[in-house]
Amino acid sequence: MNGGPSGFNNAPVTRAFIIASALFTIFFGIRGRSSSLGLSYQDFFGKPHLWKFIASIFTFKSTPELMFGLYLLYYFRVFERQIGSNKYSAFIFFSVIISVLFEVFAVAFLQDPAGNLITPGPYSLIFASFVPFFFDIPVSTRFNVFGLRFSDKSFIYLAGLQLLLSSWNRSVLPGICGILAGSLYRLNVFYIRKAKLPEFVATIFSRLSLPSMGSPPRAAPTRNVVGSxxxxxxxxxxxxxxxxxxxxxxxxxxxxxxxxxxxxxxxxxxxxxxxxxxxxxxxxxxxxxxxxx
Incomplete structure (x- = not known):
């Protein structure tokens, strides 16, 4: 499975998000500050730093995380093609905001002022996307390896598992929060599946990001991300x-x-x-x- 046609046709928001993640990771990696972007108890309940919150949404801590993360983001562009860029933008905002709220509750419950509990990176969007991936993307082929049964979806799950365990407890927590956010989106909490950002949002993303290979993006008719x-x-x-x-x-x-x-x-x-x-x-x-x- 390859997530649909190659390139970023009909997926300008995904393209912009991937470019932003790569640039943020490279910039903070060169300056040696990637590890310091992990959100802690003080960031939530002390003096907030808006720039750190924004940077933590896009920046991966290490090169392996960047590789697996961008691969998954690139594959999940299929959902933008299915529901349209405007609804997909709403899905991104909902996943990030709800995931951060869950992280705040988790950090408050664990009450570990000295520890950095949450690794930086777009874990909320990636793991929220695993919910529609599990329910809505069918299995095309199945095969056996050393007696174990796999499908073409297994490679995506393995990449997600690698990313989930990349920083152990620091990456497991945001991954779980992302799955919870994706589940609430699927359950249509507050009728969120009907929400979509204005048309100019996708146009801005299309102009800000680098040109993609192939034909120019076409606006796909909106459709619900859930359901077969x-x-x-x-x-x-x-x-x-x-x-x-x-x-x-x-x-x-x-x-x-x-x-x-x-x-x-x-x-x-x-x-x-x-x-x-x-x-x-x-x-x-x-x-x-x-x-x-």
Missing amino acids: IPSYPARQLERNYPTSMQSATEPPEDAISTLVSMGFDRHSARQALVQARNDVNVATNILLEAQSH
């Missing part, structure tokens, strides 16, 4: 897009697998690719538009 994606009859797809778009060329297997990895039914994915002349980005929008009807 149903199969769409060929007649429904043809109703939304004329048959003149169809191509006699059989869609390549890797293109079909890409759409299946995003949660679409195989038959619907093939039909959409035929109508989109084997363009994965166009086929994705066809499927999302068909779902919204």
Whole structure:
């Protein structure tokens, strides 16, 4: 599974977040201050430093954490493509804010003024994304290794486990808080799944971040991040897009697998690719538009 089409097409917010995380990590790493960005009891209940809170959201403490973290953020761009950049921005804000609140309660309960309990990095967003990943992304293939059964989702889980245990208790706590935040989003607390930021937010992210490879981003129709994606009859797809778009060329297997990895039914994915002349980005929008009807 690869999280959909390569690059950052239809995922400008993810692209901006990844670039910000990389730049923050490099900047504070060069200055030798990455480790000091971990939030402690004094940061929550003493004199707050806004710059430290912001830096701790984006900055990874070490290079291995940066590699695994950016890999997971890049994969989870599939959710921005599914629900649209505006709703995904709301998902990011909700995950970060709720995760920080959980961290405050945990630090207050543990009452360890001398210890840095929370490692820096976008753990809230990464582990909140594991909730829809677990429930909404289907397994495409299964295989055995030394008698143990794995699936194509296992590599994502292993990368997440590595990141979760990277700093032991300092990384486990924000990881758990991120999962709790993602669970509340899935439960639609305060009807949060209907929330979305204004259109100009995605435009700002698109202009601030570096250009991506491939075709320019397209605004995908918004859709709920939770719930499985149903199969769409060929007649429904043809109703939304004329048959003149169809191509006699059989869609390549890797293109079909890409759409299946995003949660679409195989038959619907093939039909959409035929109508989109084997363009994965166009086929994705066809499927999302068909779902919204």
